[in-house]
Amino acid sequence: xxxxxxHYLVVTALLFSLGLLGVIARRNLLVIYMSLELMxxxxxxxxxxxxxxxxNLNGQVMVFFIIxxxxxxxxVGLALIVALYRKKQTAHVxxxxxxxx
Numbered sequence: 001x002x003x004x005x006x007h008y009l010v011v012t013a014l015l016f017s018l019g020l021l022g023v024i025a026r027r028n029l030l031v032i033y034m035s036l037e038l039m040x041x042x043x044x045x046x047x048x049x050x051x052x053x054x055x056n057l058n059g060q061v062m063v064f065f066i067i068x069x070x071x072x073x074x075x076v077g078l079a080l081i082v083a084l085y086r087k088k089q090t091a092h093v094x095x096x097x098x099x100x101x
Contacts, residue, residue: 008049015042029081029091040070 015038022035044063051059085091 005049005053008045012042012046012049015039015045027093029084029093029096032093033077033081037070037074040066 019035019037019039019042022038023032026032026035044066047059047063047066051057051063081091084096088096090096
């Protein structure tokens with residue numbers, strides 16, 4: 001069986017939809033953050049898929065830089081979530097009414 005571009009795009013759409021559902025439906029900051037990362041990885045999968053099927057390495061190079069920036073984003077984002085948790089003793093979005101620490 002040949003795996004075509006359509007198969008990769010279906011998986012990408014499912015991953016992105018699952019991440020979007022997690023961002024919309026969940027109230028825990030960590031779950032929302034993981035859902036955002038899932039959406040980012042779905043976009044990366046789409047870029048790699050298009051790059052593979054067009055025999056052009058530009059998409060794969062772009063994914064390399066996106067992953068590099070995402071690693072820094074994870075460090076900063078988790079530090080912010082830990083700081084909010086230490087201050088407010090909660091990780092639920094509805095309990096965080098102001099951004100003032």
